Amino acid sequence: MDETNGNTITSATNWITKASLRIAGVPIQATFAEAFDMKMTRLILTAADRQWCDDAAAAMVGFGTSVIACGLEIAVECELSPDETPDGRPGVAILAFAVSGKELEKQIPRRAGQCVLTCPTTALYAGLPGDRRVYPNRVPIGKTLRYFGDGYQISKQLRHTTADGRVETIRYWRIPVMDGEFVCQHDVGRTDAIGGGNFILLGRSMDAVSTACRAAIAAIQPLPGVITPFPGGATRSGSKVGSKYAALFASTNEAFCPALRETVTTQLPMEATAVLEVVLDGMSFDEIAMAMSAGIKAACQSVGDAGLVGVTAGNYGGKLGRHHFRLHELLSGADS
Amino acid sequence: MKTITLSLHADCENAVDLASLRLDELIKITSDQIARQRIHVSSTTKQIGDVFHVECESNDAPEPRLVLRGDCQSVQGLGHQHRVGTIVVEGDIGDYCGACMSGGTIRVQGSAGNYLAAPSGSRGVGMNGGRIIVEQNVGEHAGQRMRRGEIWITGDVGAGLASWQVAGTIGVGGQVSEKHVGYGMRRGTLLLATPIELPTIQFSPPVALDTPFCALLLRRTETQQDWPPAKAHCFSSDWLVSRGDLSIGGMGEVWQRLV
Numbered sequence: 001m002d003e004t005n006g007n008t009i010t011s012a013t014n015w016i017t018k019a020s021l022r023i024a025g026v027p028i029q030a031t032f033a034e035a036f037d038m039k040m041t042r043l044i045l046t047a048a049d050r051q052w053c054d055d056a057a058a059a060m061v062g063f064g065t066s067v068i069a070c071g072l073e074i075a076v077e078c079e080l081s082p083d084e085t086p087d088g089r090p091g092v093a094i095l096a097f098a099v100s101g102k103e104l105e106k107q108i109p110r111r112a113g114q115c116v117l118t119c120p121t122t123a124l125y126a127g128l129p130g131d132r133r134v135y136p137n138r139v140p141i142g143k144t145l146r147y148f149g150d151g152y153q154i155s156k157q158l159r160h161t162t163a164d165g166r167v168e169t170i171r172y173w174r175i176p177v178m179d180g181e182f183v184c185q186h187d188v189g190r191t192d193a194i195g196g197g198n199f200i201l202l203g204r205s206m207d208a209v210s211t212a213c214r215a216a217i218a219a220i221q222p223l224p225g226v227i228t229p230f231p232g233g234a235t236r237s238g239s240k241v242g243s244k245y246a247a248l249f250a251s252t253n254e255a256f257c258p259a260l261r262e263t264v265t266t267q268l269p270m271e272a273t274a275v276l277e278v279v280l281d282g283m284s285f286d287e288i289a290m291a292m293s294a295g296i297k298a299a300c301q302s303v304g305d306a307g308l309v310g311v312t313a314g315n316y317g318g319k320l321g322r323h324h325f326r327l328h329e330l331l332s333g334a335d336s
Numbered sequence: 337m338k339t340i341t342l343s344l345h346a347d348c349e350n351a352v353d354l355a356s357l358r359l360d361e362l363i364k365i366t367s368d369q370i371a372r373q374r375i376h377v378s379s380t381t382k383q384i385g386d387v388f389h390v391e392c393e394s395n396d397a398p399e400p401r402l403v404l405r406g407d408c409q410s411v412q413g414l415g416h417q418h419r420v421g422t423i424v425v426e427g428d429i430g431d432y433c434g435a436c437m438s439g440g441t442i443r444v445q446g447s448a449g450n451y452l453a454a455p456s457g458s459r460g461v462g463m464n465g466g467r468i469i470v471e472q473n474v475g476e477h478a479g480q481r482m483r484r485g486e487i488w489i490t491g492d493v494g495a496g497l498a499s500w501q502v503a504g505t506i507g508v509g510g511q512v513s514e515k516h517v518g519y520g521m522r523r524g525t526l527l528l529a530t531p532i533e534l535p536t537i538q539f540s541p542p543v544a545l546d547t548p549f550c551a552l553l554l555r556r557t558e559t560q561q562d563w564p565p566a567k568a569h570c571f572s573s574d575w576l577v578s579r580g581d582l583s584i585g586g587m588g589e590v591w592q593r594l595v
Binding site: 046048086087088089121123152154155156157158159160161165172174179180181183 | 398467503525545546547548549551552555556557558589
């Protein structure tokens, strides 16, 4: 079985015919998705009603698909009911990932300032429960945004008893704005995470791979601690590391481009005419593994082998990241 | 952790000053040693054991605890510079309770005297952290020069509430004397569940303010448990806010329940 990229047409076809694992008849390549360490935070955004909340969240997570050029990979993790938010209003949980803590600390206040502070009725809180004793590394929010208050801002420290009986003091900032007050926490915790989990759907047609992809995203969406930051949860521009142009860190992965299958060394079987990649970032290995498993199963079951030629994953021979998600191990027991 | 119980002798009629006691120091010593600690009683000094019956009990509670029993209206300075653990008064307490405290919790199940959480001696700062809960009434000058922390009072409060307050939060459920309330207040938050007429020369007219902070403050488990008005009025739409003390350029806020 292939373990790396750079295969010939023959070997690309081989794993399709000889696959030891199939789901709904779709062959799963015995390969692995290669993921790398990232830093992440979780935010809770609330507003007076669901519409303002969703508007602010859409702005906050906009242009947040890839750290290659966006600074962050950021998306809504889940909706929160008023009972689940600190201020009893509708909310969303947002997960944000960056390549370094420093980058996270730079990007989050910018987005909070331009996308949340500006949106009527909103407020922003930490989504990782725990103060400095739990998360010593902090991402500033109110620490930076408070200066917008021009001296009229108010700082309040409130003691909260957590569900496990721990007492922690949280510092909030209240910034007067034209609809009342923008309220946010002084800072929020950040922690280690994993980015770049992925699987690649090889479709017989664009329609079929779109259907499979949407089924995968629908299966992943309810799972906690994981996001798929690309538009609709998937990308068509799967990339390889580096480029012939020195200025680029990443460029098109020609081995998966149908238009180039007769021109370059390809990884595409003959029947694959459209390929989509689902990229996942998560708070832990297990959460990404669970999401990949759920996504691949849903994709295969949605269209079967009539729609998908196979499922594979992107890796760089193990040189890029230390987290390897082996598809056959994730999907063990799912054979059908 | 340790629970220390001090039961005031029924025949003690003198003023007892407990300002020299620190809970974080008491938990390091035995009950006999506690009983030998010297405190001011009227104009003399006595051992604690002369005035209180001392009991110590080790348990698995996460923090130390001091329980005061008996009629302690003449006991002053309880919780002076308190910073760790919980002090529970199973009845009334005298003046200067929680003076200069910087952490921990003091819960008074009865009423408290004057100068609750105020500065003591020549100090310029009163309460600087922690939490005080008074389940009945409080005397005058409560929260004077308060800088941080929270005071939640269920009953009535005397004159001079929150005078020269610098920061922190005070909530009062009952009637508040209008005399000198918030006088010289610079910052901080005062919540009055029973509205009063604030002096217009010191405080701005009350206005509505839409803020999620009110819910953050009042929906917490602690506030819901300790301050009855929070149960029914935890959103900002239930309150009006004034700013002051304007006469000194203060930016404190007085929230008054909308009636």
